Amino acid sequence: MSRGFAEDRPYISTLEAAKALGVSVSTIKRWVDVDILPAHRTAGGHRKLMRSEVLALARQGDLPREDLARLAVPIRKSDIDVKAVADALHRALLEGDVASSRAVVRCSYEAGLPIETLADEVIAPVMAKVGHGWETSQIDVWHEHRGTQVCTAALFELQTELERRAESERPLAIGAAPAGDLYILPSLLAQLVLLDAGWEAINLGGNTPLESLSKALRALRPRLVWLTISHLEDVEGFVSAYRDFHREADRQGAAVVVGGRALIEAVRARLPYSSFGDRLTHLGTFARTLHPRPKRPNRGRPRKV
Structure with a gap:
């Protein structure tokens, strides 16, 4: 997978989270107990953390960060090749590839690309490029419509994830x-x-x-x-x-x-x-x-x- 995408391993252990954030395992467990970090328990009773949730909290500045490379994802926008992301999304939309489009959107966000940047520097120019392709007869209108629907589906999936881990008290x-x-x-x-x-x-x-x-x-x-x-x-x-x-x-x-x-x-x-x-x-x-x-x-x- 291209640099800037997260590896396909959704869960990490409390030890991995502790090493990435630079705190003790007991601190991670305590943060789980007081709902600072959401956790999921395995059948054996062990705590597993969603890598994307740990990353999201660290990216918001709410948690310390010692070595986020241990999460196998970059944290800075400069670590992500935005043009490569845009090119990958453009190809997926033109091909009507729903799975790849969702992966590009989800993995880019989980890799640390802010949604604003994803919108302004990836999705907006990609959709403009798709629209220009239709206007210049390089593609048919059905390609443009299909691409829009595929992109919308990918964003709805991201919306579901954001809603799932949202704070309870919000304006x-x-x-x-x-x-x-x-x-x-x-x-x-x-x-x-x-x-x-x-x-x-x-x-x-x-x-x-x-x-x-x-x-x-x-x-x-x-x-x-x-x-x-x-x-x-x-x-x-x-x-x-x-x-x-x-x-x-x-x-x-x-x-x-x-x-x-x-x-x-x-x-x-x-x-x-x-x-x-x-x-x-x-x-x-x-x-x-x-x-x-x-x-x-x-x-x-x-x-x-």
Whole structure:
């Protein structure tokens, strides 16, 4: 497998985790007992840790790190060949290879590639390349549609994993793409970025009227709302509906984050918002600023009460 992908061994022992993090085995067991580290017990009663979960906590800065190479994965983005990842995903999507597409997405994330980077530097350019192939008749539209569905399936699988190991106490974010915008991936990627940043994120999907999003605001009372705007059919109608929506968000005390390729400067200048980003990295940074994750114990034994 190419450099930058994790080896296919999902579980590690408490000893392996202790050596990677630079703490004692007893500390690892104690962290398991107080739910700092999720663990699974074998039939013989031994604790096994998901390698991806240990890596995720270390990558968030919540755990010490002594020698993460023992987990057989790189921790820095610089250790991952992003172009090779993008090339592998592009090939898999064009071939309709679901298994390979899922492996590229999952292994890249588990190898330490942030979801924002995966979105901005892998998935976005790959999907643009697929779309260009259709526009220039290098591939047929069915190839493009199939590739989109395969990519979406891979991201849904990653979403399931992020939800499975999410914190129980999280602020809520909701988001969508406006009416007439049928693109699926941008809002789904925004949801994944927020899940990874420690939020509960509800994606209402594409083609969502802003009036309906306002109703969701009143019912769910989120702390943050995102809006991905990849296509606008009626700019004037959108601006008018958006202003009504933003007034509702302001009344509810929700931050509003907007972005997307259709949100050109001339349109954006007419909109009020809390934050704007033309990359999902901006969304992740804003979300982590709005809700910093609580810090875990740095190392050693938790204090006795």
